[in-house]
Amino acid sequence: xxxxxxxSPAQPYAWLxxxxxxxxxxxxxxxxxAQLALSDYAxxxxxxxxxxxxxxxxxxxxFGYAGLLSLGHAMLFAAGxxxxxxxxxxxxxxxxxxxxxGIAAGFVVAAAFGLIALRTSGxxxxxxxxMFAQAGYLTSLYFADYTRGDEGFVLKGEIRRxxxxxxxxxxxxxxxxxxxxxxxxxxxxxxxxxALVRSPIGRVLVAIRENEDRTRMLGYDTEANKLLAFVISxxxxxxxxxxxxxxxxxxxxxxASIQYSILPLLWVLLGGAxxxxxxxxxxxxxxxxxxxxxGHTSAYMLVVGVAxxxxxxxxxxxxxxxxxxxxxxxxx
Amino acid sequence: xxxxxxxxxxxxxxxxxGLRAVDNVSFELAxxxxxxxxxxxxxxxxxxxxxxxxxxxxxxxxxAFEGRDISGLPAHRRVGLGIAYTFQITSIxxxxxxxxxxxxxxxxxxxxxxRRNGVRPLASPVAPExxxxxxxxxxxxxxxxxxxxxxxxxxxxxxxxxxxxxREAKASTLSYGHQRLLEVAMGLALAPKLLILDEPTQGLSDxxxxxxxxxxxxxxxxxxxxxxxxxxxxxxxxxxxxTVLNNGTILSEGTPAEIRAxxxxxxxxxxx
Numbered sequence: 001x002x003x004x005x006x007x008s009p010a011q012p013y014a015w016l017x018x019x020x021x022x023x024x025x026x027x028x029x030x031x032x033x034a035q036l037a038l039s040d041y042a043x044x045x046x047x048x049x050x051x052x053x054x055x056x057x058x059x060x061x062x063f064g065y066a067g068l069l070s071l072g073h074a075m076l077f078a079a080g081x082x083x084x085x086x087x088x089x090x091x092x093x094x095x096x097x098x099x100x101x102g103i104a105a106g107f108v109v110a111a112a113f114g115l116i117a118l119r120t121s122g123x124x125x126x127x128x129x130x131m132f133a134q135a136g137y138l139t140s141l142y143f144a145d146y147t148r149g150d151e152g153f154v155l156k157g158e159i160r161r162x163x164x165x166x167x168x169x170x171x172x173x174x175x176x177x178x179x180x181x182x183x184x185x186x187x188x189x190x191x192x193x194x195a196l197v198r199s200p201i202g203r204v205l206v207a208i209r210e211n212e213d214r215t216r217m218l219g220y221d222t223e224a225n226k227l228l229a230f231v232i233s234x235x236x237x238x239x240x241x242x243x244x245x246x247x248x249x250x251x252x253x254x255x256a257s258i259q260y261s262i263l264p265l266l267w268v269l270l271g272g273a274x275x276x277x278x279x280x281x282x283x284x285x286x287x288x289x290x291x292x293x294x295g296h297t298s299a300y301m302l303v304v305g306v307a308x309x310x311x312x313x314x315x316x317x318x319x320x321x322x323x324x325x326x327x328x329x330x331x332x
Numbered sequence: 333x334x335x336x337x338x339x340x341x342x343x344x345x346x347x348x349x350g351l352r353a354v355d356n357v358s359f360e361l362a363x364x365x366x367x368x369x370x371x372x373x374x375x376x377x378x379x380x381x382x383x384x385x386x387x388x389x390x391x392x393x394x395x396a397f398e399g400r401d402i403s404g405l406p407a408h409r410r411v412g413l414g415i416a417y418t419f420q421i422t423s424i425x426x427x428x429x430x431x432x433x434x435x436x437x438x439x440x441x442x443x444x445x446x447r448r449n450g451v452r453p454l455a456s457p458v459a460p461e462x463x464x465x466x467x468x469x470x471x472x473x474x475x476x477x478x479x480x481x482x483x484x485x486x487x488x489x490x491x492x493x494x495x496x497x498x499r500e501a502k503a504s505t506l507s508y509g510h511q512r513l514l515e516v517a518m519g520l521a522l523a524p525k526l527l528i529l530d531e532p533t534q535g536l537s538d539x540x541x542x543x544x545x546x547x548x549x550x551x552x553x554x555x556x557x558x559x560x561x562x563x564x565x566x567x568x569x570x571x572x573x574x575t576v577l578n579n580g581t582i583l584s585e586g587t588p589a590e591i592r593a594x595x596x597x598x599x600x601x602x603x604x
Contacts, residue, residue, distance in 0.1 A: 200439055207436050210425040217385070217419070219411030219440040219522065 056279030058236025067209025072129030078256035080238030085251030106238015114230035152252020272318030335362030344393035412444035414525035
């Protein structure tokens with residue numbers, strides 16, 4: 001059963017809600033400790049998974065909580081990716097400034113994109129977001145002089161060293177540094193998402209997902225709340241894109257393509273839409289599913305497909321969504 | 333009744349293509365009244381209240397609430413001013429608990445209460461945004477200052493409709509009659525000045541209807557009630573005044589006794 005956790009009816013149960021926070025902190029601590037035990041390869045791939053999981057966390061806010069299915073989030077991921085990558089490569093910004101530029105680009109694009117796309121709903125919303133993202137993808141190809149199109153470009157030299165205002169500096173090419181920066185971003189986004197979905201705004205988003213008309217007639221400005229969800233979601237997606245560009249030093253148009261709009265949807269569905277940890281679980285699972293099976297067979301997409309079918313049949317609400325329904329209703 | 337006018341419409345019309353669903357209706361509702369709107373099917377009753385609560389935009393005419401022109405306000409702003417609407421077809425959050433359904437209404441009321449009166453609702457703390465109600469549950473000590481007021485509003489609303497023992501039930505598991513009561517509880521939690529009920533007793537058993545009438549009478553002590561109703565027993569028992577709509581216009585208006593005796597009303601219902 002979905003629980004909004006509006007003011008827990010009885011205070012003695014407050015510790016149950018605590019369990020939700022403990023779980024999230026526990027997962028983050030486990031990810032932190034994991035780097036002590038894992039191989040270099042695993043550290044590299046897990047860093048990548050965590051950055052992509054941030055993308056999924058952002059996607060989930062719009063899709064899982066507000067109930068809006070966007071097929072155009074690649075545009076927002078790419079806004080962050082190019083916002084950071086281009087400003088680093090062409091404007092000579094340092095890594096921290098480029099990261100902020102990516103987030104700012106995502107925020108602006110999400111606000112403009114959301115204002116237009118949210119005039120539609122349902123299937124029309126899916127189509128409009130899809131078309132916008134395609135236009136974004138073609139734009140990244142059109143300006144190939146700067147973006148180098150499909151081929152993309154690699155960030156090299158000074159930009160691989162992030163110097164913070166305090167003089168503190170990080171070597172972004174160092175796998176351990178990269179891992180911990182990715183983990184920090186994930187931690188901020190996960191905890192932020194948890195706080196959001198438990199706030200009054202989060203409850204209104206769920207209310208919109210469950211019954212938009214009723215929500216409007218309870219006095220909520222559903223349009224404004226949907227736009228807010230879109231902008232938060234898009235900005236987090238852009239933060240993920242910006243981090244991806246800076247940590248893995250590659251910026252290419254593939255990340256703006258339709259594939260990168262579908263992937264976060266799959267990750268979120270797999271892990272559990274409308275659960276805070278679901279996007280992380282889904283991204284992790286999908287990544288390792290591909291990683292492990294592709295080591296054994298060239299038909300790995302077939303294995304992935306079968307795995308997805310099994311999940312749809314046995315876990316229709318995603319892993320954590322089904323878990324919440326059956327055994328752990330306290331799961332946020 | 334030397335009453336204050338709560339709601340009035342002037343020349344209110346809504347046309348759907350060639351159909352004049354509501355046509356040039358001028359209507360006044362006094363504060364504290366229980367008013368029933370009756371009329372044959374297709375008379376424009378639901379369209380009329382749809383215009384009042386803002387779900388539909390008028391083709392022409394004005395609507396004033398507490399002397400203020402609200403014709404151009406979107407529906408959610410009108411709810412904030414104190415106009416609550418319960419749907420003709422039950423509209424609740426099926427997947428959420430009874431408690432959460434009502435709490436969403438209470439959260440809205442507490443927020444608009446601040447906006448409406450420029451004061452914080454009872455028992456709210458000094459937080460800049462008084463609706464930052466616990467919900468987290470995880471910080472009960474800091475949240476406790478706020479929680480009681482939301483908690484109390486929800487508890488009150490559920491007590492009044494008699495659903496307190498079902499608060500943890502998923503709304504979709506309630507019986508139809510209970511779902512209708514839940515809708516009324518949501519309306520109550522909004523602490524409205526005007527409660528619009530669109531055919532509330534439709535589909536209820538006789539026993540449920542009797543309980544419902546008691547409930548409406550109790551609500552009427554604090555809020556003005558505008559009731560669309562087909563069940564004449566209910567109308568005669570509850571309404572102080574009745575407005576009869578026919579073909580989108582007001583056919584007649586008066587006390588239940590006057591309406592009962594009205595020839596034109598009888599013709600409209602029975603055909604000539």
